[in-house]
Amino acid sequence: MGKPKVAFYWAASCGGCEIAVLDIGDRLPVLAEAADIIFWPCAMDVKYDDLRAMEDDFIDVCLFNGAIRNSENEEMAGLLRKKSKILVAYGSCAHEGCIPGLANLVSEEDILDRSYISAPSVENPGNVLPEVKTETPEGELELPELYDTVYTLDQVVDVDYYVPGCPPVADRTWEVLEAILDGTLPGKGNVVGAGSKIVCDECSLEKKETGISGFVRPHLLEPEPDRCLLEQGVYCAGIGTRSGCGALCPSVGMPCRGCYGAPPGVFDQGAKIVSALGSIIDSTDPDETDAIMSGIPCPAGLFYRFSLPHSILRRKITDGYED
């Protein structure tokens, strides 16, 4: 058998996952030696037609990053699924929807209006919006169609493995690449390149099991060093987030934002964070409890910062809803 053929692709993402692959650093030549990278639009000159011309299952492993939010993303997801033996949802966007998924808190109309009409830096006197098809004297032009809702990769195609993280840390990425090269990946459907507990388990900050009597935003507090940030009133997502990163953010005084997604056994990360925060509030008075909770601005945006499309409700109800 020859070298395994590997592909990388990006859909609705920031490009950080591509950098995360490069982040394996001096192990990159080892990868290039052990595998043939045959499709990687970010780093190589390839055309979609090259991919279409391949036989089905020609690619051994495809690391797919990015969420699905337009017809091009969906078409490429379908094409790469067909051409790949193993499809990996690499990074938080493909896994749970990540930052692009926050678009599910507004409607497609709101997004187009903000981007093309109402943002202060936009000058668009004719209120021109992108059209899927445009007639020009030279012929018809076509753009991908923007979807109303952002989807995770596994909501549009069958996915074999998930690598969480925004972006996945380099050592975990290398573990996954090694497992691919050695053929030691676990069974289909597993989350790989991550831990099996929550971030608090890896966090070295000291917890004293004290309740919270008020939330404070991180820029308004100089935190006591070496002390659990949540217990000091700073919202930290570590209590509802899968381990694997090594608690990088809390170790430098920044609260966990939740990028490794739902912990094992949990479907909805935001709901679990609500549950966890609810059990450490230091009050038995309904009004006081309510006042403490009002210190959290936009709970959906915070608790689902990286997982809204993967949540139970998936998106805000925006379609003619009159409540």
Place this chain on the structure above:
Amino acid sequence: MFEPRIICFLCTWCAGAGADLAGTSRLEYTPNGVNIRFMCSGRIDPEHVLWAFGKGADGVLIGGCHPGDCHYMDGNYKTMARVALLSRLLDDFGINRARLRLEWISAAEGAKFASVMNDFTEKLRSLGPMKPATREMAR
């Protein structure tokens, strides 16, 4: 008339026993609720509530012991804090927070359970059915 579907998550010691008492006392109340018993209201996970709404429930009732009466000391205080936060989360999702109701009902309050069900059903009738999240969700 619109008949709302209500999922009632009840603790077994107080609200669940209160619901039983309403039945054994032959009190009449709206039949719109489906009761699901938990050992403690503190075991009711926000995931359960979101699944109920996600699967089309028009309202969710959470019933627990009165403050200070929890069989497990402080489970209902945790529920209280979770519902306070969960209501805010529902706002962000465009779901009227009146669709989630928290009530303290003791084992002796069968009449209260019946009147809560009547009142909640009426309120949900005026709110109308839950709308599906989006036209594209059916994909």
